[in-house]
Amino acid sequence: MKMKHPRHSAREASIASARRGTLLFVAMRTVPVVAILMAMLAFAAPAFAGEPVGSITRLTGSAAVIRGGNRLAASVAMSVMLHDRIETKGDGNLTLSLRGGTELTLIESSTIELDEGVVAEDRRRSSVIHLLVGRLRAIVNATVSDQTSSLQIRTSNAVAAVRGTDFEVAFIEGKPCPVQPSCTRYTTVGVYRGKVEVTNPTAPKGSKGVEVTGGYETNVPCETPPTSPSPWGVEELGAPGYH
Amino acid sequence: MRPWRIAAQAARLAALTFLTVAALAPTSRAGTDFLEIRRPGHLGLTVFGSGFGSDTYSNTHAGFQLEQSITNQLGAVARVSAWQIYQGKGYDSPFPTGATGVRTFERFQGGIDFTPVHGFSLIVLGGRDVGNSNAAVIEGDFSGWMFLASRHPINFSFSSSHYYENNVTSSRIDLRQVVYSTGRWFLMAGGGGAIWGGGTAGQPNGQGGPDLSLYIRELRTSIDLQFGYGSSHLYGLVGISTTFGWDE
Numbered sequence: 001m002k003m004k005h006p007r008h009s010a011r012e013a014s015i016a017s018a019r020r021g022t023l024l025f026v027a028m029r030t031v032p033v034v035a036i037l038m039a040m041l042a043f044a045a046p047a048f049a050g051e052p053v054g055s056i057t058r059l060t061g062s063a064a065v066i067r068g069g070n071r072l073a074a075s076v077a078m079s080v081m082l083h084d085r086i087e088t089k090g091d092g093n094l095t096l097s098l099r100g101g102t103e104l105t106l107i108e109s110s111t112i113e114l115d116e117g118v119v120a121e122d123r124r125r126s127s128v129i130h131l132l133v134g135r136l137r138a139i140v141n142a143t144v145s146d147q148t149s150s151l152q153i154r155t156s157n158a159v160a161a162v163r164g165t166d167f168e169v170a171f172i173e174g175k176p177c178p179v180q181p182s183c184t185r186y187t188t189v190g191v192y193r194g195k196v197e198v199t200n201p202t203a204p205k206g207s208k209g210v211e212v213t214g215g216y217e218t219n220v221p222c223e224t225p226p227t228s229p230s231p232w233g234v235e236e237l238g239a240p241g242y243h
Numbered sequence: 244m245r246p247w248r249i250a251a252q253a254a255r256l257a258a259l260t261f262l263t264v265a266a267l268a269p270t271s272r273a274g275t276d277f278l279e280i281r282r283p284g285h286l287g288l289t290v291f292g293s294g295f296g297s298d299t300y301s302n303t304h305a306g307f308q309l310e311q312s313i314t315n316q317l318g319a320v321a322r323v324s325a326w327q328i329y330q331g332k333g334y335d336s337p338f339p340t341g342a343t344g345v346r347t348f349e350r351f352q353g354g355i356d357f358t359p360v361h362g363f364s365l366i367v368l369g370g371r372d373v374g375n376s377n378a379a380v381i382e383g384d385f386s387g388w389m390f391l392a393s394r395h396p397i398n399f400s401f402s403s404s405h406y407y408e409n410n411v412t413s414s415r416i417d418l419r420q421v422v423y424s425t426g427r428w429f430l431m432a433g434g435g436g437a438i439w440g441g442g443t444a445g446q447p448n449g450q451g452g453p454d455l456s457l458y459i460r461e462l463r464t465s466i467d468l469q470f471g472y473g474s475s476h477l478y479g480l481v482g483i484s485t486t487f488g489w490d491e
Contacts, residue, residue: 166426175490176281179361181315192426215424216394228392231424233460239364239386240419240431240456241400242467242482243291243308243324 052079053114053127054098061091061108080114087111088134098127102151103139110134115154128152135170138162140194157202158187158220165194167212178235183221190217190232198226277359281312284491289484291324297478300333300341302326310356318356320366325349326376332443333475334413334450337376337406339443348374352382362388378408395421398431410442417469419454431456435469448474463487 056078063074066085072078074094080086088094088106096104106112116128129136131153140151140162153160155171170188177186189198191212199209200220207225212218216229292305306324313319326348332341337348352370366384371377382404389397403414417435424430436451452471458464467482 175283175285176315181281181361182279190426215426215429229394230392230396231394231421231429232426233424233429233458234388234391234396234421236460236463236486237458237465238486239366239384239400240398240458240465240467241384241386241402241417242293242415242469242480243289243306243322243484 051082052099053082054096054102055079056094057097057103058093058095058105060093061089063088063092063094063106082114082116085111085113085132100127101140102127104129105137105139107135107137110136112136128154131155131169131171133171133173135168137166137168139166140164155187155220157185157200157222158189158226159199159201160189161197161199162194165196165214166192167194167196168192177219177221179219179227180221180224183224185222187220188217189220189226191215200225277314277316279315281315285312286310286489286491288487290487291482291484293480293482295333295335295478295480297331297333297475300331300336300475300478302328302333302336306350316358318358320352320354320356320368322352322368322370323349324352326372326374331475334415334437334439334448335404337372337378337380337408337411339409346375348372348376350380352380354382362391372406372408376406376408378406380407381405394424397421398433400435406442409444411439411444412441413437413439417454419456427461428457428459431458436471436473450474450478452478 056074056076059074059076064087065072065074065078065080066087067081074086080096086094086096086106088108088110090109092106092108094106096106098104104112111132111134113130113132114127115130127150129138129151136153138151138153151162153169155169158169158171160167160169168190172188173185175184177183180186189196189212191214193214196212197209198212198218198220200207200223202223203225204223210218210226210229212229215232217232217235218226218229219235220226287310289308289310291308292303294303295301304324304326306322308320308322311319328336328338328346330341330343332338338346350370350372352368354366354368357365357367364386368382368384369379371379382402384400384402386398386400389399397418397420400417401414403412405412415435415437417433419431419433419435421429422432431454433454434451435454436449438447438449440447450471450473452469454467454469456465456467459466462485464483464485469480471478
């Protein structure tokens with residue numbers, strides 16, 4: 001049997017004690033970090049299907065929420081879930097408040113789908129909305145830092161990515177595009193305030209997007225890149241004059 | 244050559260230039276878009292009112308214009324307006340004399356709207372005045388946007404009419420630029436005026452001054468102002484128009 005040297009024993013005891021202390025120190029430091037991370041995950045977790053991501057705050061006319069194949073009549077204060085499809089009729093106008101402060105107004109005869117939502121109670125917000133047809137106005141709450149909130153509105157031929165702004169997207173099918181009448185499937189993006197980055201993922205590779213600022217609009221016809229921004233409304237005005 | 248004939252030739256030149264630009268524009272696809280029936284069709288309605296005032300001539304008129312698309316580049320236009328002329332004679336008066344007292348007439352016009360290139364349009368109208376004025380009238384309205392895909396596009400408009408009641412030819416020219424744009428409205432500023440002559444007007448007359456136009460996008464309403472000086476002395480002109488549209 002080998003006897004331990006008293007100095008060694010004292011040293012090992014000291015080392016063991018130090019290790020216990022370190023472990024305790026690490027554990028003491030880790031627990032709050034893990035707790036903070038868990039809390040962050042809890043607050044900033046992606047929303048899953050079946051989890052409310054917002055609610056209907058205003059409704060005029062008729063609208064429907066399609067959830068899991070079931071068609072539900074929309075009503076004020078009704079919760080909306082991830083992957084819900086929301087439709088307004090010809091007389092319908094619906095406002096949706098998402099968790100985190102983003103407000104979406106669906107104009108008549110429009111359909112959207114809530115594709116993705118990551119929402120935090122404090123600062124970070126990210127949402128992806130698919131506009132299938134019609135017009136949608138989005139107001140991203142700008143009281144929170146612009147760098148921590150984001151919203152993407154996608155149509156079948158355009159992506160509008162924004163941070164803290166107020167803008168309107170329309171996806172129109174079956175009508176001639178004003179800038180290219182032979183194209184009958186186009187998106188327009190008009191900005192009230194802030195900036196919106198618009199790209200066309202279906203355009204030829206290497207095509208660039210445009211940045212649209214407040215008061216301006218861009219058109220995205222079919223598979224071509226977005227047009228250079230022009231004053232919002234010039235297309236509607238057409239020919240000014242005194243008649 | 245009489246100056247009003249020069250104005251008429253300028254109108255022809257503008258139309259020719261416009262057609263040349265249309266023919267040369269790479270994006271016009273004139274052959275296919277001109278013949279291709281627009282589906283769905285679009286019906287547009289413009290309601291307008293206008294007033295002109297000076298110490299020698301004053302009038303008001305109001306009416307509406309219907310535009311029905313036919314092909315992607317061609318449409319049919321009908322315009323009905325009611326006119327009141329309070330005193331004198333001026334750039335858009337069809338009367339041979341400037342007698343005092345209110346004279347009224349209605350104007351019925353029909354024609355085509357040609358849009359060969361995005362941002363350019365030419366309306367050609369023929370029609371007749373009914374009432375205190377009772378004769379044919381022909382009109383051509385051209386509008387072209389330049390630098391449309393920019394922050395400050397420029398609009399050039401040229402409108403020329405011939406009144407068979409007094410055989411006067413009158414033309415309006417305006418050049419305006421978008422100077423400020425917000426999400427709800429934009430403002431245009433520029434200059435313009437009118438030149439008229441021939442018939443009972445005789446020698447050429449003219450007037451001109453700065454233009455200011457406000458377009459309120461959400462109301463689809465345009466308010467146009469012009470003031471200036473010319474043959475009718477110091478004058479002011481105000482116009483307001485609102486458009487509506489329906490896809491069929």
